[in-house]
Amino acid sequence: MSNPFKNIQGEVCWRSPSNIALVKYWGKYGNQLPRNASISFTLNNAYSEMSVKYQPKASDNKKIELKFYFEEKENPKFEAKIQSFLESIVAYFPFLQYFSLEIHSHNSFPHSTGIASSASSMSALALCLVDIENALDGGLRPHEFFEKASKIARLGSGSACRSVFPYLAVWGKHPEISLSSNEYAVPFHETVHPIFKTYKDAILIVSSDEKSVSSRAGHALMEGNPYAESRYKQAETNLTELISAMKAGNIEKFGEIVENEALTLHALMMCSTPSYMLMLPNTLKIIDLIKTYRAEKGVPLYYTLDAGPNLHLLYPSEKANEVENFIQLELLKYCEKEKVIYDEVGKGATKLK
Ligand code: PMV
Numbered sequence: 001m002s003n004p005f006k007n008i009q010g011e012v013c014w015r016s017p018s019n020i021a022l023v024k025y026w027g028k029y030g031n032q033l034p035r036n037a038s039i040s041f042t043l044n045n046a047y048s049e050m051s052v053k054y055q056p057k058a059s060d061n062k063k064i065e066l067k068f069y070f071e072e073k074e075n076p077k078f079e080a081k082i083q084s085f086l087e088s089i090v091a092y093f094p095f096l097q098y099f100s101l102e103i104h105s106h107n108s109f110p111h112s113t114g115i116a117s118s119a120s121s122m123s124a125l126a127l128c129l130v131d132i133e134n135a136l137d138g139g140l141r142p143h144e145f146f147e148k149a150s151k152i153a154r155l156g157s158g159s160a161c162r163s164v165f166p167y168l169a170v171w172g173k174h175p176e177i178s179l180s181s182n183e184y185a186v187p188f189h190e191t192v193h194p195i196f197k198t199y200k201d202a203i204l205i206v207s208s209d210e211k212s213v214s215s216r217a218g219h220a221l222m223e224g225n226p227y228a229e230s231r232y233k234q235a236e237t238n239l240t241e242l243i244s245a246m247k248a249g250n251i252e253k254f255g256e257i258v259e260n261e262a263l264t265l266h267a268l269m270m271c272s273t274p275s276y277m278l279m280l281p282n283t284l285k286i287i288d289l290i291k292t293y294r295a296e297k298g299v300p301l302y303y304t305l306d307a308g309p310n311l312h313l314l315y316p317s318e319k320a321n322e323v324e325n326f327i328q329l330e331l332l333k334y335c336e337k338e339k340v341i342y343d344e345v346g347k348g349a350t351k352l353k
Pocket of ligand 1: 020021023024025026038118157158159160215216265306307
């Protein structure tokens with residue numbers, strides 16, 4: 001069959017941020033569908049930039065032709081991953097069979113910081129692919145564009161689907177969020193108190209070592225976890241209560257739920273079979289210091305954790321000076337090489353080209 005795109009070539013480039021979950025997604029079924037609804041802050045400074053150049057393939061075969069560069073260097077390991085991801089989504093993007101692709105990827109944060117780059121990179125890639133499709137076929141309205149990008153990002157890495165929207169995104173069907181879906185995330189900021197749109201997130205790197213248990217394996221272990229069903233109910237209630245706290249601008253209630261979610265995530269790991277623990281002694285030390293600081297100074301500083309030992313410290317921007325002083329003086333000594341990344345809630349993905 002001749003190439004229907006034989007005179008077409010182009011390049012798209014998107015920047016997409018990482019996100020941090022406030023109510024966690026932990027447990028999945030089917031093709032990356034969540035067992036419970038989750039909500040996250042979209043970040044600003046931790047992002048991936050991805051550019052995809054496409055030109056018609058010389059050959060007639062259907063194999064996807066890809067060259068992948070990470071930080072301007074060839075990277076066969078990442079290339080193989082992206083290749084198999086692209087092969088898995090040809091049904092959504094038939095054009096992939098007709099082009100030779102050259103992808104360049106860059107992260108704003110160093111590779112070994114312990115920050116997972118899958119959310120930012122998979123969402124950036126999904127945005128590029130939907131953008132190419134739109135350039136070839138046209139016709140996607142803005143909300144359809146981002147909905148499809150979110151869905152494709154989800155297929156690459158579940159939580160990546162939340163990264164394409166500004167400020168806050170909800171992923172997973174929830175009875176009180178009318179447009180929510182298991183297939184893609186939806187933006188969620190219009191009814192939220194403005195204090196949360198400039199919220200700060202200081203990411204404290206306790207260890208940048210690769211995790212001993214991947215999140216894929218962690219999700220799978222939820223299937224045999226004796227607390228799984230009660231966890232999914234708890235997540236639903238926590239999301240209802242978190243939303244109401246965020247609408248009211250109640251940062252104490254917000255913090256209480258967010259910390260409860262972080263500890264629940266790690267408790268689920270500890271009581272799965274086999275059990276495992278991703279927090280380190282310094283994670284606990286920092287948690288303890290935060291609690292004391294909050295009680296003594298009355299500053300609303302709360303923490304959350306991903307599936308790893310590093311902490312995300314959440315605080316309103318008006319408290320940035322005092323909290324960041326506290327981090328520098330009291331907490332950095334418990335971090336690997338005193339590493340911290342100061343981030344904040346961001347306005348979502350942007351098109352660069
Ligand atoms: O997107 P995954 O499969 O890496 O899972 C992410 C799981 C957590 O980061 C622990 C929680 C979340 O909702 O982001």
